[in-house]
Amino acid sequence: MTAYVRYESEGRACWGVVDDEVVAELAAPPFAGEARTERRLPLERVRLLAPTTPSKVIAVGLNYRSHLGERNAPTEPGLFAKLPSSIVGPETPIRIPLDARTVHAEGELVLVIGRTAHHVRREDVHHHIFGVTAGNDVSERDWQRDDLQWLRAKGSDSFGPLGPRIVTGAGWDDLRLRTRLNGQVVQDARTSDLIFSIPEIVAYASRYFTLLPGDVIYTGTPGTTASLSPGDRVEVEVEGVGVLANPVEAGQ
Incomplete structure (x- = not known):
């Protein structure tokens, strides 16, 4: 299983994938596939948002x-x-x-x-x-x-x-x-x-x-x-x- 989150970092909403309590930032929502950036943050240091922004x-x-x-x-x-x-x-x-x-x-x-x-x-x-x-x-x-x-x-x-x-x-x-x-x-x-x-x-x-x-x-x-x-x-x-x-x- 893989866990994805949305979180707030430096005043902006980000997508990320969680691995061993570390969030790897994604360049875009993960629905079409992962595109990881180089940025990593401890999960405990981020404020989690609703994990998706649905149209419906x-x-x-x-x-x-x-x-x-x-x-x-x-x-x-x-x-x-x-x-x-x-x-x-x-x-x-x-x-x-x-x-x-x-x-x-x-x-x-x-x-x-x-x-x-x-x-x-x-x-x-x-x-x-x-x-x-x-x-x-x-x-x-x-x-x-x-x-x-x-x-x-x-x-x-x-x-x-x-x-x-x-x-x-x-x-x-x-x-x-x-x-x-x-x-x-x-x-x-x-x-x-x-x-x-x-x-x-x-x-x-x-x-x-x-x-x-x-x-x-x-x-x-x-x-x-x-x-x-x-x-x-x-x-x-x-x-x-x-x-x-x-x-x-x-x-x-």
């Missing part, structure tokens, strides 16, 4: 049986969109809008597209996925229930934490996913429990949206989700990827 942020709802409750299992992936401006990186605060009342964390495995995908067959999906990372599909439940669309509920600023790294070569069909709130495990599942598999999700989405390198798909959240309040700290851990940690603050 797609998500799948109700994709674990443990999250269905009394609802019937869907017959096809239930897609919705988050805004690219909702994406934030590790340790960046999740800011709860002042008029929000019921904000929940949703830990998820997130796919990162590496090659343009349009009407892709399931058996070819692996050619179009660059890697996986961890994500938090932060959601305001009252807005999700009452608004005409889920735009506020899912797409508000900071409602899409992502990171800490993109990992290639991971066995995405069976990875452990855990969410912790203030150190307590509140979600624990494996991606083998997804109702719709990763090939099914990407093939289905690519029928309707041309997926570009760097775009992401949140694949769904398991179990019961946890309510967030200012002062909390939420962590999403994906096996082989690492821990995406974000504090929670009151917004404006």
